Amino acid sequence: MVHNRLIKNYLVIGGIVILLMMVFGILMLLAQGGGLSLSPPTFYQFMTIHGTGMIGAAALAASAVMWYFLSQHVTLSKRIFKANLILFLIGLVLVIIGVFSFDYASAWTFLYPLPTLSAKAWGIIGALLYLFGMLIIGIGFLLLFIDTGRAIIRKKGSLAKGLGWDVIAGKKAEKDAPEPAIIAGTMVTIVNVTALIAGATVIMMNIIHTINPAFTFDPLLAKNLTYAFGHVFANSIIYMSVIVVYELLAKYTNRSWKANKVFLIAWSMSTIFTLMIYTHHMLMDSVMPKWMLIIGQVFSYANGLPVLIVTAYGTLMIVYKSGIKWDMSSGLAFLSMFGWTVGVVPAIIDATIVVNHVMHNTKWVPGHFHMYMGLGAVVMIFAFMYYLAKVDGGLKITKLDWIAFFSYIVTMAAVSVQFLVSGALSTPRRWATHTPEWMGPALFGGIAGVFLVIATTLFIVHFVRYVCNET
Amino acid sequence: MVQTVAWITSLVFMLLITFIFLCVAMKSTEKRDYEPIKKKWYKARTFYGVTLVVFMLIITIYTLRELPYDQPVYGKGEDPTIVDVEALQFGWELSQSEFKVGEAIEFHVTSQDVNHGFGLYDEEMNIIAQTQAMPEYTNVVYLTFTEPGTYEVLCLEYCGLAHHAMTYQITVTN
Structure with a gap:
């Protein structure tokens, strides 16, 4: 089937890019730990490509997970799905050329006016290649989510019904609630269309500013738009991927995991809170309206509730005394929910304004999101890869896969925790060099990362074997 | 120091979550009917959910009392x-x-x-x-x-x- 081939392409490209980005991450940690010599320009180029590539590749693979399950309930456009992949690859090439051929290194957050004002470290061409690359990738995703929205509205009548608001209001029985894939698809459509419009706006303004520096715009508005895009888009990766957890654990435990009112309310809360909480990235901008910053804290706390009370709790309930047969896909699905839940803790702590005052932009922040993404979202993608290889390709798992599974847990946890320890020691993030007292955790993380890459390689090799067998 | 409190609090809750997931994983291969499990643990969820919300509310109120954005009250003649x-x-x-x-x-x-x-x-x-x-x-x-x-x-x-x-x-x- 054409769409299955496309899904495989999405996952192979996403998986390989994630693996390569891990390598850049390790090189940076080893350099910070004093185990490797990297010049600062090279370090910041690696940092830019690592952030951009990881978010882009994880979003690409996660969108394939969502597309696979959502297309079982609604009619999605294969052309748009294909177009998104092509636009992603075009954008990726532009980003790579911008970073490695034209020395562009603004970090993936590209805070205005850094793309233009680089202290002559990179030129206009590098900035334009990167920004146009990002814009093209964003347009591809925007088309994809407009299509998912269109398909859901056609099937359900409205996005509100996609979130099951008619069931919450009591107009429909719980048994007629939308399937989890539709609910998650609706949530992701709403947040990502909003995020991508915000992102495209700020990227276009940056492009115009780069071409004509006489055109300027408000740096605070730019910062708001950048985080409204970056936070929401990165956050959506886990909401796209979690569909595989609902589907797999229900199958493996032979227990139903259907939406009820609490489930629907939780997803509606996630939709609203995910859009609102980006201001927790701006808690150290006291010129922001104070109420927006307080919202950043309050709703960051509240955003933890749907996962802590509904999805994680539901995972524990469905697995508890279920007689589940563990294999790589069910194991990874369960692990991913652990990673998501445990990653919520340092996130909530850092969203507390008085804590953020001394921990913002320390390595605590990557500590939280490496846990949340590395043990959560990305593991969901790996769970899906193993699931496809099993149900579609009949590929058997080996002892090596299990070794990779346990190695991945230990090493990803080690990488995440060393970031948290560094953050508690006030180590700044995004620093090419470290003082001797900051080096220990970074070096430890770099060494753990080497084994993490080996484990991830084994996951990817398993999936590539399935793809090759099929073709 | 705020950093130490943040680290220890995170560690405690992260270890608690790890313990719970491990316990459930260890009990996962036993097989029991799902309906009684659902009944029992949905009831427990109400208590857990309410406790969590109350706990978060208390922490929110406590931590929002003094914000770094607020100008301190200076004494008479004490110009910053x-x-x-x-x-x-x-x-x-x-x-x-x-x-x-x-x-x-x-x-x-x-x-x-x-x-x-x-x-x-x-x-x-x-x-x-x-x-x-x-x-x-x-x-x-x-x-x-x-x-x-x-x-x-x-x-x-x-x-x-x-x-x-x-x-x-x-x-x-x-």
Whole structure:
């Protein structure tokens, strides 16, 4: 089937890019730990490509997970799905050329006016290649989510019904609630269309500013738009991927995991809170309206509730005394929910304004999101890869896969925790060099990362074997 | 110290979550009917959910009582020292760099070019306060040093290839 081939392409490209980005991450940690010599320009180029590539590749693979399950309930456009992949690859090439051929290194957050004002470290061409690359990738995703929205509205009548608001209001029985894939698809459509419009706006303004520096715009508005895009888009990766957890654990435990009112309310809360909480990235901008910053804290706390009370709790309930047969896909699905839940803790702590005052932009922040993404979202993608290889390709798992599974847990946890320890020691993030007292955790993380890459390689090799067998 | 409290609190909750997931994983291969499990644990969820919400509300109220954005109430005749801070690629300009212990200070922080982060570190290299240095805007840090020593300003927002070289020293005496 054409769409299955496309899904495989999405996952192979996403998986390989994630693996390569891990390598850049390790090189940076080893350099910070004093185990490797990297010049600062090279370090910041690696940092830019690592952030951009990881978010882009994880979003690409996660969108394939969502597309696979959502297309079982609604009619999605294969052309748009294909177009998104092509636009992603075009954008990726532009980003790579911008970073490695034209020395562009603004970090993936590209805070205005850094793309233009680089202290002559990179030129206009590098900035334009990167920004146009990002814009093209964003347009591809925007088309994809407009299509998912269109398909859901056609099937359900409205996005509100996609979130099951008619069931919450009591107009429909719980048994007629939308399937989890539709609910998650609706949530992701709403947040990502909003995020991508915000992102495209700020990227276009940056492009115009780069071409004509006489055109300027408000740096605070730019910062708001950048985080409204970056936070929401990165956050959506886990909401796209979690569909595989609902589907797999229900199958493996032979227990139903259907939406009820609490489930629907939780997803509606996630939709609203995910859009609102980006201001927790701006808690150290006291010129922001104070109420927006307080919202950043309050709703960051509240955003933890749907996962802590509904999805994680539901995972524990469905697995508890279920007689589940563990294999790589069910194991990874369960692990991913652990990673998501445990990653919520340092996130909530850092969203507390008085804590953020001394921990913002320390390595605590990557500590939280490496846990949340590395043990959560990305593991969901790996769970899906193993699931496809099993149900579609009949590929058997080996002892090596299990070794990779346990190695991945230990090493990803080690990488995440060393970031948290560094953050508690006030180590700044995004620093090419470290003082001797900051080096220990970074070096430890770099060494753990080497084994993490080996484990991830084994996951990817398993999936590539399935793809090759099929073709 | 806030950092230590944050680390220990996180560690406790992360270990608790790990313990719960491990317990469930270990009980997962037993097979029982799902309906009684659902009935029992849905009931428990109500209690757990309410407890969690109340706990979060208490923490929210407690931590929002005093915010770093609020100007302290100064005593009569106690005027704060206003320090103008300007960031630029790749250095800091401060209108004053020597202070006394107990002196109320307001750092008015802005940037001449891109976004920077004004991070104040004590002698043990722990952050004691920070704010963003933004072009066209001025963020304020309210601070009273309680210990003499040499403090460092580090850039905490990525600002270009010499971001890590953007440091500045402040002296505080008795």
